Amino acid sequence: MRLQSLKDQISAEDHAQMGNDQLMSLEVSTYAQKGNIDEFLDFLSSGTHVSVIYIQKTPLQNTFLHIAASFGNKDLVQFFVHHFPGLHSKKNIRGDTALHVAAAAGHLAVVKILLKLYIDQVKKNSFLDVDIESNNERLVAKLNERVQVNDCGNTPLHEALMNNHGTVAMYLITTKIEDAFFVNKLGESPLYLAVEANNIDYVKNILIASSFHAHRHNLYEEVTKGKSLVHAAITSRNIALLKELTKMKTEVLSITDENEQTPLHCAASTNFAEGVDFILEKYKMDIFEKDSDGFLPIHYASKYGHIGILIKLLQYKLDAREFVNQDGQNILHVAAMYGKHDVVRYILKTPGLELLYNEIDKDGNTPLHLAAKKWHPNVVSCLTWDKRVHLKLLNNEGLTAMDTFEENMKGTVSYRQRLTYITLKSAGVGRAELQKKLKLKRQESAVTEPYNMEDWKDRVNTLMLVSILIATVTFAAGFTMPGGYKDSEPDHGMATLLNKLAFQAFVICDAIGMYSAILVTVTLIWAQLGDPTLTINPLGLALPLLGISLTMMSLAFMTAVYVVISRLVWLSYVVLILGLFFLTCLLVFFTPFTLPHTSENLIARYLSHYSISLLMLVSGSYFDPEVEDNQL
Structure with a gap:
């Protein structure tokens, strides 16, 4: 009411x-x-x-x-x-x-x-x-x-x-x-969401409830609407769900997704070994079926570094050269292009796969070309250390791996690019004769073109600040000698520890460190004049000098501390050991940036190799190719 x-x-x-x-x-x-x-x-x-x-x-x-x-x-x-x-x-x-x-x-x-x-x-x-x-x-x-x-x-x-x-x-x-x-606008049905959520109870209830209405609609047609349920089950890595879906009708395993990928493609890319075994052993799916990008399932195992899946799929064909995508790239090409050094190392160590090492794709590129093109120093290192890999092969454009690397250089040289260059150079991967001439012409014409100093300004200023600080510290250390000065004649004003060998080493290192820092500062002043030649060349000189200055300053500190505590043996040894350890780290981290042209001498190459390997390990440079490519 x-x-x-x-x-x-x-x-x-x-x-x-x-x-x-x-x-x-x-x-x-x-x-x-x-x-x-x-x-x-x-x-x-x-x-x-x-x-x-x-x-x-x-x-x-x-x-x-x-x-x-x-x-x-x-x-x-x-x-x-x-x-x-x-x-x-x-x-x-x-x-x-x-x-x-x-x-x-x-x-x-x-x-x-x-x-x-x-x-x-x-x-x-x-x-x-x-x-x-x-x-x-x-x-x-x-x-x-x-x-x-x-x-x-x-x-x-x-x-x-x-x-x-x-x-x-x-x-x-x-x-x-x-x-x-x-099916919603994303192509997802509630059944698809249940499979994607890895909830087998929901899936069973939907299929059971649907079976009561089998007289009025085709269940197979219903479940194949929208996104593939089988692909969702494989992505969820749930073998029980996969088996439940195939109970309805085995033809669901022949369904491809929006990228024309088969369930085997999906299982290989997600490293779902149990799913690969189920698909291959029970349903004998064709391992040579390509998706819209022309990739076989084995290419996805190679692309994402799934060695276990790669081994399973290699068992189905003796000649690995048959596994090529639409660009004519084999599994080693793909692994090299996407920076999967574990897969590359496995292929190089596996007997029977030698024919892949120098295979070319439709553009004439070998795996080494692709690794250099995508700036993967770890893969380049694996390939160049194997004597069976030919380092000077040319692609269809007449380019070596070094040429391919340089052709894809963009803007400021990145850390990853520099490591790749050093690895190629130390292995003796040179340029083609034609490319040497073209590069010389480009360098000559670049001098006459407008040059943007903004790209180098921050680098020059940062290096100059570091060099000035080193010069200031080493200059001050030269007037505050360890141990002090004598007050009595005839040696009044002389250093107390003058006759100590460690003290003499301190003076020499301190002097070299200061003068090197001053030279770096003067060199970088030239780089501020705006002339392209006076910018690039001084930077090439400044980095090695800065490395020498940092090393000498570190040695000066170590010897100065050692000379004043030498009476206490255990402590002096601790200082020496710590100093030598961190000096080694300094040389390992800084050498690749101060020596742009590494030697092809075997000893020097070994030193360069271990230096670069340590740098990649410490800096996390065993790169995730998708993340790195997006950043670059």
Whole structure:
């Protein structure tokens, strides 16, 4: 009676204005959040028109019913759907009905109320007199025609599964099984989401519930809509799910995804060894089927560094040269291009794969060309140390691996590029004669072209600051001699420890360090003049001098400390050991940057190799190719 009197307040003029939405205040929305019907009626009785229930919405266009449903206020939801028809079909700014919101929030009681109302309305409009649980074909057809979707194409079942609300999902699956196969705008059905979530119980229930309706639709056609369920099961690395899907029909293993990748492609790329065995041993899938990029499954094992999968797939063909992609690249090409040094090392050590080492692709590139082109110093090192790899082969453009490396240089030389260059150079990978001439011409023409000093400004300034600091420190150390000075004649003012060998070493190292730092500073002043030649060449001289200066300063510190504590033997030895250790680290880390042209002498090459290997290990330069390529 009380509600009826309030509803009678809505005049014809109010009905005409119900299309004009009003912004719901925070105070008003709290009544829907609390879920107390009496309080809500008191709010309406306080002079507020009942029409606000229809016209007032939040900034997200949520109605009172949306709010009540999202907070699980079952009684208030029942109140709204009973007394305010049509409110349940209103959508917010995302296209969500109250049922979507309730399912996403996991409120089963509210979902039951709203779903019953929805189905009752479908039955009424379709003149059907059957229960919700009925398998009546006409009702099912009408329900399927009127699937509730939001702007993303998601049904309430999508929302329940995406938010991991199991009880709500199971109720929706058993009540409205057709929604389990409805594909959203991303090509994902609720069944796909269940497989992707690695939830075998949901998958079994969907397939079992669907089997009851096998007389009215083809289950195989339903499960093959949208994204591949088999690929999702493989990505989840769940062999039980994979077996469950293949029980329905083995043809699901022949389905490819949007990139034309077979399940075997997917299993190889995700390192799912159990899945590879299942697919190959039970269903004998073709290992030579290519995807849209022309890659075989074995190429993905090589690309992502999955050696175990690679070994399995190599067992099916003796001649590994048969495994080529659309660009004519074999597994060693792919591993080299993507920086997978573990795969490269395995191939180089495995008998029977020698024919891959110098194979060329359609562009004439060997694996060494591709590793150099993509700046993978670790792979270049593996290949160049193997004597069976030919270092001076030319591709179709007449380029060696060194030429390919230099052709792909862009802007400022990166750390990764420098290590690659040093590795190639120390291995004796030279340039083609034609490229030497072209490079000389480019260098000559570059001098006459406008030169951007901004690319070098920060580097020059940083090096100059370091050199000035070293010069200042070594200069000060020259006047604060360890051990002090003599006060008596005839040696007044002379250093107390003058005759100590360690002291003499300190003086020599300190002097060399200071003079080297001063030379670096002067050299870098020339680099500030703006002339391209006076910028590049002085930097090439400044780095080795700076390395000498840092080394001498470190030696000066070590000898100075040693000379004043030499009476305490154990401590002096500790200082010497620590000093030598960190001096070795300094040389290892700095040498590759101060010696741009490394020697091809075997001893020098070994030193360079271990130096670079340590640098790559410490700096994490066993690069993730996808991350590095995105950064570059």
